[in-house]
Amino acid sequence: MDILTGFGHGLMVAMQPENLLYCFIGVFLGTFIGVLPGIGSMAAISMILPLTFYLEPTSALVMIAGVYYGAEYGGSIASILMNIPGTPSSSITCIDGYPMAREGRAGIALFTSAIASFGGGMIGMVVMAVLAPGLAALALNFGPTEYFAVILLGLVAASAVSNGSPIKGIAMVVAGLMLGTIGVDITTGAERFTMGVPELRDGVSLVIVAMGLFGVGELIVSIRANASGAHQTDIDYKKFYPSRAECKAIFGPILRGGAIGSFFGALPGTGQTVASAVAYAVEKKVSRNRDMFGKGAIEGVAVPESANNSATQTAFIPTLTLGVPGSASMALVIGALMIHGIVPGPRLLVDHADLFWGLVASFLIGNLLLLVLNIPLIGLWVRLLQIPYRYMYPTIIVLICMGIYSLNNNVFDIWLTLIFGYAGYLMRLFRFEPAPLLIGFVLGPMMEEQLRRAMLLSRGDATVFLTRPISGTLIIVTILLLVYSIVSALRAKARSRAALRVS
Amino acid sequence: MKDFLLRLRRSDDTARLPHAWLGALGGIALLALSLIFVIGGLRLGVGSPRRLGTGAFPVLTGFALGALSVAVIAMDLRDTSDAERPDWISFAAIGAALAVFAVTVERVGLVPSVLLTVFTASLPDPSLRLTGKLLLGLVVALGCWGLFIGILDLPFRAFKGF
Amino acid sequence: MKSRLLTALTLSASLLASTAAYADAGAWSDAPVRIVVTFPPGGTSDLIARILAQYLESEYGQRAVVDNRPGAGGTVAADYVAQQAPDGTTLILGNNAPFTIAPTQFESLPYDPLTSFTHIAYLGASTPALFVQPSMGITTLDQFIERANAEGITYGSSGVGSITHILGQAVDQALGIETIHVPYQGSAPAIQDFRAGVLESYYDMLAQNRDLITEGETLPIALASPTRSPLFPEIPTFRELGYDVVVENWTGLSGPAGMDPAMVETIHDTIEEIMGMQPVIDQLAQWGITHTVMTSDEFTGFVGTTIEVWRPLIEAANVNGN
Numbered sequence: 006m007d008i009l010t011g012f013g014h015g016l017m018v019a020m021q022p023e024n025l026l027y028c029f030i031g032v033f034l035g036t037f038i039g040v041l042p043g044i045g046s047m048a049a050i051s052m053i054l055p056l057t058f059y060l061e062p063t064s065a066l067v068m069i070a071g072v073y074y075g076a077e078y079g080g081s082i083a084s085i086l087m088n089i090p091g092t093p094s095s096s097i098t099c100i101d102g103y104p105m106a107r108e109g110r111a112g113i114a115l116f117t118s119a120i121a122s123f124g125g126g127m128i129g130m131v132v133m134a135v136l137a138p139g140l141a142a143l144a145l146n147f148g149p150t151e152y153f154a155v156i157l158l159g160l161v162a163a164s165a166v167s168n169g170s171p172i173k174g175i176a177m178v179v180a181g182l183m184l185g186t187i188g189v190d191i192t193t194g195a196e197r198f199t200m201g202v203p204e205l206r207d208g209v210s211l212v213i214v215a216m217g218l219f220g221v222g223e224l225i226v227s228i229r230a231n232a233s234g235a236h237q238t239d240i241d242y243k244k245f246y247p248s249r250a251e252c253k254a255i256f257g258p259i260l261r262g263g264a265i266g267s268f269f270g271a272l273p274g275t276g277q278t279v280a281s282a283v284a285y286a287v288e289k290k291v292s293r294n295r296d297m298f299g300k301g302a303i304e305g306v307a308v309p310e311s312a313n314n315s316a317t318q319t320a321f322i323p324t325l326t327l328g329v330p331g332s333a334s335m336a337l338v339i340g341a342l343m344i345h346g347i348v349p350g351p352r353l354l355v356d357h358a359d360l361f362w363g364l365v366a367s368f369l370i371g372n373l374l375l376l377v378l379n380i381p382l383i384g385l386w387v388r389l390l391q392i393p394y395r396y397m398y399p400t401i402i403v404l405i406c407m408g409i410y411s412l413n414n415n416v417f418d419i420w421l422t423l424i425f426g427y428a429g430y431l432m433r434l435f436r437f438e439p440a441p442l443l444i445g446f447v448l449g450p451m452m453e454e455q456l457r458r459a460m461l462l463s464r465g466d467a468t469v470f471l472t473r474p475i476s477g478t479l480i481i482v483t484i485l486l487l488v489y490s491i492v493s494a495l496r497a498k499a500r501s502r503a504a505l506r507v508s
Numbered sequence: 509m510k511d512f513l514l515r516l517r518r519s520d521d522t523a524r525l526p527h528a529w530l531g532a533l534g535g536i537a538l539l540a541l542s543l544i545f546v547i548g549g550l551r552l553g554v555g556s557p558r559r560l561g562t563g564a565f566p567v568l569t570g571f572a573l574g575a576l577s578v579a580v581i582a583m584d585l586r587d588t589s590d591a592e593r594p595d596w597i598s599f600a601a602i603g604a605a606l607a608v609f610a611v612t613v614e615r616v617g618l619v620p621s622v623l624l625t626v627f628t629a630s631l632p633d634p635s636l637r638l639t640g641k642l643l644l645g646l647v648v649a650l651g652c653w654g655l656f657i658g659i660l661d662l663p664f665r666a667f668k669g670f
Numbered sequence: 671m672k673s674r675l676l677t678a679l680t681l682s683a684s685l686l687a688s689t690a691a692y693a694d695a696g697a698w699s700d701a702p703v704r705i706v707v708t709f710p711p712g713g714t715s716d717l718i719a720r721i722l723a724q725y726l727e728s729e730y731g732q733r734a735v736v737d738n739r740p741g742a743g744g745t746v747a748a749d750y751v752a753q754q755a756p757d758g759t760t761l762i763l764g765n766n767a768p769f770t771i772a773p774t775q776f777e778s779l780p781y782d783p784l785t786s787f788t789h790i791a792y793l794g795a796s797t798p799a800l801f802v803q804p805s806m807g808i809t810t811l812d813q814f815i816e817r818a819n820a821e822g823i824t825y826g827s828s829g830v831g832s833i834t835h836i837l838g839q840a841v842d843q844a845l846g847i848e849t850i851h852v853p854y855q856g857s858a859p860a861i862q863d864f865r866a867g868v869l870e871s872y873y874d875m876l877a878q879n880r881d882l883i884t885e886g887e888t889l890p891i892a893l894a895s896p897t898r899s900p901l902f903p904e905i906p907t908f909r910e911l912g913y914d915v916v917v918e919n920w921t922g923l924s925g926p927a928g929m930d931p932a933m934v935e936t937i938h939d940t941i942e943e944i945m946g947m948q949p950v951i952d953q954l955a956q957w958g959i960t961h962t963v964m965t966s967d968e969f970t971g972f973v974g975t976t977i978e979v980w981r982p983l984i985e986a987a988n989v990n991g992n
Contacts, residue, residue: 051736051738055720147866170580172583173583176577179569179572179576180573186566193561197549203745204741206743207740224602228602229595327862330712336711336712337711338712339712344953346956395635395636399626399630399645402625402626403609406609411662413739415741420606420610422606423610426603435534436534454855458852458854460559461824464558464850
């Protein structure tokens with residue numbers, strides 16, 4: 006089917022009143038759930054899963070998708086207001102969003118996040134409409150060597166996310182990789198560093214690490230800061246919407262974030278967290294405003310939001326066309342289709358064109374709904390900051406507990422969060438940043454898995470990484486990036502030394 | 509009690525980590541962590557290039573982190589800027605709140621557990637009276653009941669053993 | 671369209687307001703029943719639990735919720751259920767992993783797969799098959815053995831200690847060959863690598879590969895079930911080719927030890943009735959699951975026998991890396 010006719014047809018499907026209604030329910034529920042720390046799209050989707058048994062497959066998919074990207078957007082609200090990522094992928098948004106809120110620019114940050122999410126969503130939608138078959142074919146060419154190369158690239162980019170010393174940034178990435186090895190080794194089945202605790206066999210959940218390092222760690226810091234009145238900044242209601250200069254400043258980041266996000270979203274497994282981290286790192290390298298990153302740069306909010314939302318849309322490509330779910334939420338999407346006897350796979354685009362195009366068109370409608378729904382709410386969210394912190398923080402602690410507990414319905418996870426929370430606070434004291442650690446932690450297990458699988462399949466021949474064309478190219482790009490950042494760091498050092506000598 | 513808390517807060521207002529080596533504790537902790545993983549990894553076995561062993565990746569990352577943490581320690585030793593002052597009271601209270609939730613949620617049910625958690629977390633705040641803390645706990649507990657059990661239908665039990 | 675909109679609204683309303691249903695015949699508890707699933711939401715196992723919960727509530731007024739407690743090969747969920755009161759309000763949708771593999775795989779388990787549980791109703795099993803690359807020119811099991819002996823062959827499983835790994839081990843032993851095991855996390859990524867051309871063969875459930883088989887993307891050469899499958903009657907079983915390999919992926923419903931026999935019977939009969947309803951039969955057939963009726967005692971015996979039959983295979987597979 007021609008793309009335009011397909012899309013037009015899809016729009017008709019998506020505009021049917023019932024699909025509109027489900028889309029609305031989806032994005033509303035998603036936003037609401039996404040704001041709650043620790044309870045991500047997965048909890049919301051598994052909640053509505055039984056309901057989808059009774060729906061037409063398209064309606065079911067439209068609603069689930071709405072929850073999915075709604076939660077991604079909602080996650081940024083808690084990141085900006087409280088420095089607590091509602092979903093793990095919005096932890097990058099914390100880096101600049103929270104400083105903006107502390108400067109009294111919470112309204113602008115939320116507005117930027119809404120616009121950037123919308124922009125990213127639209128880019129993701131276009132990519133999906135135009136490139137779905139192509140990207141599916143590309144993902145099909147990705148074996149273990151290619152994944153390893155992509156992850157390596159992601160890690161080099163991630164070490165640049167850090168605002169403080171670059172050495173500490175790299176150290177945190179590596180520490181994340183290392184902590185990711187806790188649990189059963191999936192290649193041999195041997196237990197590693199579990200100390201005999203059965204709950205550790207599957208490793209530490211990403212949500213626990215994110216909630217502990219960011220959420221709990223931040224709470225401990227902010228109790229005193231707010232007791233001394235640092236938090237209740239006056240909110241200038243006139244500074245609610247970004248100025249023209251600010252609008253201009255976020256345009257480029259949204260485009261770049263959206264492009265990077267759609268690429269990573271299409272690769273199963275790498276997902277939104279990696280997309281927003283890489284996009285942030287790239288933006289930090291290319292932006293003219295790079296010195297402000299980490300101190301409340303508006304670009305630093307726009308880029309990860311655009312990236313994670315476009316990744317959210319393109320994540321449907323491998324799920325629907327290859328049947329490979331990149332995340333637990335995507336596994337639920339497959340489940341919802343299976344109930345209706347639809348098997349995701351290469352034939353889906355042909356056999357269920359209605360479903361595919363209806364979904365693509367619903368992205369347009371859903372993202373519009375999100376925008377309409379959320380812009381009026383910004384004022385309400387900002388006012389939330391004026392609730393005295395002594396009421397807020399005990400509530401937040403409970404929300405974190407509930408979110409963590411409902412992951413596996415296991416109390417052990419709360420104890421683990423306590424440990425990571427303490428670690429997060431101590432890291433802050435010693436000026437280590439949690440974001441690079443989190444990215445290393447997400448990518449570590451994947452990196453190890455792909456490395457060992459590649460070696461096993463090549464029967465011990467390490468040159469496959471360079472001889473397979475896609476992975477070879479990616480590795481060369483990674484090396485160039487590394488050389489470039491080392492050279493530019495050295496140059497900056499030489500320059501500052503020269504400046505010192507002059508003075 | 510309230511005075512005591514306020515005094516404790518004021519006393520560390522200008523605190524600074526007294527020695528540079530204290531500032532390097534972070535790096536030292538990282539070094540220790542990397543040693544654990546290197547030793548543990550070696551014990552698990554590193555295998556052969558064709559069949560990389562269980563311990564290969566921990567050893568690899570452990571060595572890298574070890575080297576990096578030495579660099580971090582060297583850097584921190586030269587760092588003379590003010591350190592953030594620790595807030596051990598909030599540190600203890602938040603930890604205790606999480607512990608209270610962990611201990612009680614499956615034993616007494618969601619509502620009493622949340623009440624106790626909120627109460628514990630708000631202990632270090634002198635600006636809220638004891639009744640206020642209990643009231644806040646009650647409000648949050650009822651809210652959680654409505655939200656998580658009533659609306660979201662999560663598998664919690666509101667009360668247990670009463 | 672209007673009426674569908676209305677249904678949707680009522681459905682969402684009933685979802686939001688927890689319905690207070692009255693117990694009918696076939697229900698066994700006034701309190702909501704929790705069906706614990708050993709996997710995260712979304713897989714076949716989770717969907718079966720959700721279908722059961724749905725029918726329990728709509729047909730028998732028995733409220734039921736699905737409680738996903740994934741982790742450590744299902745042992746986290748099994749351990750949890752073993753510790754609950756045997757009042758019929760906590761049940762587990764069990765399978766191979768916690769009941770027949772874990773007892774051999776792990777040195778110590780906090781529960782005993784037989785004495786810590788009341789095994790109530792056997793639900794059914796699905797059939798795994800051996801798949802090879804169509805481009806390799808292998809169409810029979812003999813050619814597979816030949817190739818494995820000449821150049822070695824890689825096979826993907828859905829994880830260390832998973833049913834497909836045990837099957838790979840069983841096939842190696844029966845055929846007298848040695849293959850290179852490449853574990854994945856679930857079958858979907860294994861199939862992706864297979865289609866990328868880097869993996870030479872894999873084991874997976876037959877029904878889940880229906881489309882790939884008809885497209886000619888993958889080639890099943892033998893089934894691990896006792897008889898041929900109605901889905902693809904042309905595929906031979908290992909048994910008829912002269913190798914006694916039967917490894918099936920079963921599911922059943924169990925509760926904590928010490929449940930009242932009368933209640934066990936009520937639950938068993940209610941579940942059997944649901945399993946006999948046409949929409950449920952059709953849905954399970956879609957997923958390639960065949961239902962067999964077993965009494966509670968037969969089911970318990972089945973679990974005990976399977977543990978012993980598989981023990982040598984699991985030990986040979988060296989699933990704990992020692």
